[in-house]
Amino acid sequence: MSVMSPRSPEKTPSAPSLLPALPRADRRGLRLGAEDRDVLWLYLLTRAALWTIAYGARWLFPADGGTHDPGPVLAPFERWDWGHFLNVARDGYFPAGQGPWDAEWDNREAFFPGFPLVLRAVHTVVPHWAAAGLLISFVAGGIAVIALVRIARLYLPDEGAGxxxxxxxxxxxxxxxLAAGYSESLFLALAxxxxxxxxRQNWALAAGLAALAxxxxxxxxxxAAALALQFVLAARTRAHWRPLPWLTLPVLPAGLYAWYLQAHTGDWMAWKHAQERGWYRHFHAPxxxxxxxxxxxxxxxxxxxxAFMFQAELLAMAVGLxxxxxxxxxxxxxxxxxxxLSLWALGTSYWYQSIPRATLxxxxxxxxxxxxxxxxxxxxxxYYCLATPLSTLxxxxxxTGRWAG
Incomplete structure (x- = not known):
């Protein structure tokens, strides 16, 4: 059995050979098996570990070494991109006529609207913004790990592979x-x-979820590009090609967002230009x-x-390649x-940024x-000996606000 070859199910007339159906054990919808429950317990424990690190970070590594106040409990999670998500969710993309024409603009349009919209919705129930963001990632992460268990079963026959x-x-x-109020967990919960x-060859559902992602x-x-290629490789008869129009659905959200930005800025490429201004994502040869x-x-x-973060970027790029x-x-x-495609997008900027995060x-x-x-x-x-200290670091x-990637 090769490392990345899906498990081969019993052949049926409706299962194309290049796109195997899920094994019988994975056709149970939302029901949770013993392995799923074990994974959710592990997920809870690792969340508790990260929250423990966050608690210790407030007390041991304050910005002011002489302070007697460790600061708000959730302050360690209110870092970097969280501020952009919060600004969009709370104030919108262009509050009070502000925009990229202002000298002090924060380039918030570089962030897609999915996470801020969910954040705004959850905030109606959870008044504290940071708590709402953490709750989104907590729930979405739980969904993602259960889905990852079932994906692993497609490829690995080993007991406990998921x-x-x-x-x-x-x-x-x-x-x-995956624990912070960032978009990675929500993306994985959909992707x-x-x-x-x-x-499962449910192309309408696959395309709909990809559109939300x-x-x-x-x-x-x-x-969406990977799903389209999967579809083409699997299609064998005219009947197999009928769901093809569904695969255009994921393009719609990106098009609508570009249209929205154009309506407010006059620039169809406002998202890309915000990336260039704020994060040096101009195109450069790899x-x-x-x-x-x-x-x-x-x-x-x-x-x-x-410099250390750039070393991590290089290592992540090497792993990706x-x-x-x-x-x-x-x-x-x-x-x-x-x-x-992920490597191409991240590997053709002024320098590498966010590739270690992309590995998630x-x-x-x-x-x-x-x-x-x-x-x-x-x-x-x-892996355990190297990843555990790196994860903590x-x-x-x-x-503690020292992240730079």
């Missing part, structure tokens, strides 16, 4: 972003069920981006904190396309790691 896959994700270096729906992150379009990131990481031209090569060797073209969205990576760990005790031990870096 549990192992989720373990590796939840202790990965950037796992803190992973969309992938499962595609494997696109409202949350631009990565939804990468998912080798130029690698070279500039390498220099930033090792030439001692930046403070050590920033290796994953794409592996997927292509296994002829897993849709998954390779999904990860490859590469579910083929965690399935591959699970396969290796189940077959090699040494790999499993090495990255969590502290984020929760």
């Amino acid at each position: 549990r192992r896959t989720v373990q590796l994700l939840l202790i990965s270096p950037c796992a803190v972003f 992973l069920p969309a992938w499962l729906a595609a494997h 696109t409202t949350v992150r631009i990565s939804g379009l990468f998912l 080798w130029e981006t690698w070279s500039r990131t390498w220099e930033s990481a090792f030439d001692r031209t930046l403070p050590t904190g920033y 290796t994953l794409v090569v592996l997927l292509m060797r296994r002829r897993r073209w849709p998954e390779a396309l999904y990860v490859g 969205l590469w579910w083929p990576l965690w399935v591959a790691f699970a396969a290796w760990s189940l077959r090699s005790p040494r790999f499993r031990t090495a 990255f969590a502290l870096t984020f929760l």
Whole structure:
């Protein structure tokens, strides 16, 4: 059994060979099995661990070393991108006529509206904004890990494969972003069920979920491209091609958002231009981006904190490229396309930014790691020994306001 080859079900007339149906054990809808319950317990424990780190960070690493007040309980989670999500949810994209024409503009239109809309809705029930954001990620993360368990079962026949896959994700270096009020958990809660729906050949549901994922992150379009390729590889008869129009649905949210921004700014590319202004995401050749990131990481031209983050960016890019090569060797073209598009988008800017966080969205990576760990005790031990301290270090870096990636 290859690392990234789906399990082959019994052949039926309605199951195309390149898009296997789910195994019988995974056709149980919302019912939770023993492995699902174990995973949810693990999920709760890892959330408690991160909240414990956040509590300790307030007391041990305050901005003012002489303070006697550790600050608000949820303050460690109110960092970086959270401010943009909060501003959009609370004030909208262009409050009081402000916009990119103002010198002090915060470029908030660089963030898709899905998470802020959900945040605003939850805020009507949970008055504290940060608590509302954490609740969204908490619930969405629980949905995502259950979906990841079932995706792992598509590829790995091993007992406990789903549990192992989720373990590796939840202790990965950037796992803190699955607990913070960020968009990663919500995206996964939509994208992973969309992938499962595609494997059930429920293309309408897959496209609908991918469309919702696109409202949350631009990565939804990468998912839509992978779904389209999966569809093309699986279609064999005229009947198989009938759901094709559904696969255009994920493009609609991106188009509507571009139209909304054009109506307020006169710029159809306002989202991209906000990315360029705020995060230096101008297009550069991939080798130029690698070279500039390498220099930033090792030439001692930046403070050590920033240099360390650029080193993490380089490592994440190397992992991503290796994953794409592996997927292509296994002829897993849709998954390779999904990860490859993500790497292209993140690897052609002025320098690398947010690639370590993006690894959270590469579910083929965690399935591959699970396969290796189940077959090699040494790999499993090495991963746990390296990932656990890195996860703690990255969590502290984020929760104390020192994150730069």
